[in-house]
Amino acid sequence: MPFSVFLCWAKLGVASIIEAYWKPPRLRPPATSHDMGPLLRWKKNPVLAAICIFSTMTLILPLSFFYHMKTFVLKRAAVFPKPLMFSVAFMSIYSLGISLFKDIPDIEGDKAFGIESFSTRLGQKRVFWICVSILESAFGVAFLAGLSSPFLWVKIVTGVGNAVLGSILWYRAKFVNLNDRASIRSYYLLIWKLLYVSYILLPLIR
Template sequence: MNIYIVGLNQISDIEIDKVNKPYLPLASGEYSVTTGVVIVLSFAVLSFWLGWLVGSWPLFWALFISFILGTAYSINVPLLRWKRFAVVAAMCIFAVRAVIVQIAFYLHVQMHVYGRPAVLTKPVIFATAFMSFFSVVIALFKDIPDIVGDKIYGIRSFTVRLGQERVFWICISLLEMAYAVALLVGAMSSCTWSKWTTVIGHTLLGLLLWDRAKSIDFKSKASITSFYMFIWKLFYAEYLLIPLVR
């Protein structure tokens, strides 16, 4: 489903990507539009087929809602292409990354795999709250390297409106707030090993983020893009700490 969503976005943004990301397969001409459409449709059908085959309603609804939001975000038809609207675009990413991925997949394992009641645990609640910060940051930060193309094609992102540097430091502030909250959650744990692991882990990640942020070069698109990929590394690193929350 993620391949469908990302692929559809590339099909819809070929002209923009020729400016912002000319190395992508469609923008560079490596793939034809027909090839792109076949790939995207194949993975959409495959994801729904697998979801139906598994027979898990939480998993199926996660796929379905992701499909609807991903399509509405990118496809260029009347009333859709929500990426044109900064707040709506951010809400789409927030809904999928922060809420659906955390809760729906947890319910899939809890209810379908283990056959247990749908009770939300502390780690799941923490994960949803923490990833809410990250999802907002990803929604904001992804447009920082793409300011030139977005301006040309009328995408009114927050970066176009506020500028790269201002949006960058908003993102850093939100992430550091998330790590500060994670520190408090860890410090309040009654489990000693969980307390020290989560406090030390989030402290190190927060310091690493701050140290990397100070070296950013706003005149270099490569530097900004590299930092964006670094944020994704922090995003996935958090999944190593979430199971340790008690």
């Protein structure tokens, strides 16, 4: 991966971390999707909502950003390297966890408006630990991918980095009170912050 592309990706990660701490993403109020137009009420169908998040985070954002940098900024042929392909694989797992987790704090509003999300069907606790397991598997894959690199410094940086991120995610999960919306919100924001840190580690894997 050209250094300029890596630098832009790293800047995106740093900027995202700063944004997360100063202006973190908000959880939707329970009636948000109900107030939207009929064509935007994807939340009523948990599969469509998950597909929307999955496609945006996994395909649209990373591939379009990389393609734009390679072709329009660097004026080079769009050859997709290993770090990008791994980033897509990592995001496919991580975005799945986020798409399931986002409905956990909205369970009361979903029940009130008759929205059958995974949380209302399976229960908050079960979906919560499914999400944690999915997110942990993403860091596990990143950890193994880093260890498979022929470069020692990549093994050390990405291995330790992803191990720390996964440990933080698991440790904080044990203290989440699913009956407290503030506790769920805090953990949800942590998920995004860990993702933003991983933006710096992902381009290093090669």
